[in-house]
Amino acid sequence: MVDDASIFWENVKKEIKLQNTTHEWVAKNSAISFNTFQGWISKSIYPRVNEAIRIAASLNTSVEYLANGAVQDNEKPIEIICQHLPKIQEHLESIKKAVKELQ
Numbered sequence: 001m002v003d004d005a006s007i008f009w010e011n012v013k014k015e016i017k018l019q020n021t022t023h024e025w026v027a028k029n030s031a032i033s034f035n036t037f038q039g040w041i042s043k044s045i046y047p048r049v050n051e052a053i054r055i056a057a058s059l060n061t062s063v064e065y066l067a068n069g070a071v072q073d074n075e076k077p078i079e080i081i082c083q084h085l086p087k088i089q090e091h092l093e094s095i096k097k098a099v100k101e102l103q
Contacts, residue, residue: 004067005044011066012041015059019087030054
């Protein structure tokens with residue numbers, strides 16, 4: 001059985017990958033030591049509420065989404081996509097550069 005904290009951290013890891021960022025960046029941007037952040041993940045420990053809020057803010061999402069995968073009613077799919085557009089643009093630029101280098 002998967003516990004709630006595991007779901008939280010799986011959603012955090014999913015967002016980190018989707019946004020092409022790192023655990024280190026999220027920890028630093030959330031004002032949490034990297035060792036503490038990694039410890040919570042490895043031991044499947046929920047962060048305190050204020051820390052969960054900072055993690056969600058760093059990932060530009062909600063604590064509700066991280067905790068259970070639910071999108072808040074006031075979030076529309078287009079708004080969620082727009083939140084991710086800067087990272088998508090970065091990915092596209094990296095792909096263009098790689099293709100250019102291969103030619």
